[in-house]
Amino acid sequence: MNAVINAPVFADVPAREFVPGPAGTHITIRGLTKYFAGWPLYENFDLDIPKARIVSVFGPNGCGKSTLINMIAGLIPIDSGEILFDGKSLKDTKIGYVFQNYREAMFPWMRTIDNIAYPLKLEGKSKAEVDRRMAELVASFDVKFDLNRYPYELSGGQQQTASIMRALANNPEVLFLDEPFSALDFEMTLFIREKLQEVFMKTGTTMLLVSHDLEEAVYLADQVLLLTKRPTKVAEILAYDDARPRTVDTLSTPSFVATKKLSLEIFQREVRR
Numbered sequence: 001m002n003a004v005i006n007a008p009v010f011a012d013v014p015a016r017e018f019v020p021g022p023a024g025t026h027i028t029i030r031g032l033t034k035y036f037a038g039w040p041l042y043e044n045f046d047l048d049i050p051k052a053r054i055v056s057v058f059g060p061n062g063c064g065k066s067t068l069i070n071m072i073a074g075l076i077p078i079d080s081g082e083i084l085f086d087g088k089s090l091k092d093t094k095i096g097y098v099f100q101n102y103r104e105a106m107f108p109w110m111r112t113i114d115n116i117a118y119p120l121k122l123e124g125k126s127k128a129e130v131d132r133r134m135a136e137l138v139a140s141f142d143v144k145f146d147l148n149r150y151p152y153e154l155s156g157g158q159q160q161t162a163s164i165m166r167a168l169a170n171n172p173e174v175l176f177l178d179e180p181f182s183a184l185d186f187e188m189t190l191f192i193r194e195k196l197q198e199v200f201m202k203t204g205t206t207m208l209l210v211s212h213d214l215e216e217a218v219y220l221a222d223q224v225l226l227l228t229k230r231p232t233k234v235a236e237i238l239a240y241d242d243a244r245p246r247t248v249d250t251l252s253t254p255s256f257v258a259t260k261k262l263s264l265e266i267f268q269r270e271v272r273r
Contacts, residue, residue: 027049027085033081055207055223058227160183164192224259
């Protein structure tokens with residue numbers, strides 16, 4: 001006899017009244033529910049993500065960190081719930097996304113410069129507008145490598161730099177970063193961290209960062225979103241407000257050390273549950 005897994009049924013679940021987030025909220029998530037193979041990953045999950053802040057997402061393996069930002073970004077469908085950006089739907093919101101696997105994120109048949117310009121061309125920008133924006137990005141990232149080469153001709157760090165430039169090309173309202181440093185060497189990681197901070201300080205773009213490195217998560221964040229094991233809930237949200245730009249000296253400040261220590265304690269508590 002074959003075992004039967006009862007899939008979740010959402011048709012009879014009454015719709016909850018949508019409650020907006022507090023002032024300064026950019027992304028409002030209400031009643032987010034996602035099941036995999038009949039088991040809940042997120043169930044009636046609520047979250048408010050502030051505007052013009054960097055929020056790092058950290059939690060136990062398998063809790064759905066990347067799945068969360070992928071659902072918010074519309075890359076993975078949700079079973080139920082509502083997600084609004086400044087009161088708008090995703091289709092009315094400009095987003096950028098930096099993937100962990102930069103080798104598969106870039107179009108190999110396009111020159112690197114054309115990869116970066118792709119979002120602008122999709123929007124129907126003129127050649128002059130595209131060229132102007134490309135010049136701004138090249139200056140901002142201090143690009144020294146040849147953007148006329150194809151992605152596979154570049155180093156990993158150069159490819160990830162190009163993918164971040166592409167994600168920022170159309171001046172997104174929200175930038176999603178899914179473990180963007182995981183495949184980079186330490187020197188390139190430091191460079192990209194610095195450039196992301198510069199972009200943030202200049203534009204105030206809301207950023208949502210998934211990281212498996214706690215030091216990195218705290219270092220870049222204005223808020224550290226700590227998650228529980230599945231079914232995933234918010235364990236704690238820790239504020240971290242050291243001045244930017246943050247540097248190597250930041251790593252030894254009392255506030256950084258305290259925030260990292262508390263984050264680790266919460267993480268260990270949730271892993272042991």
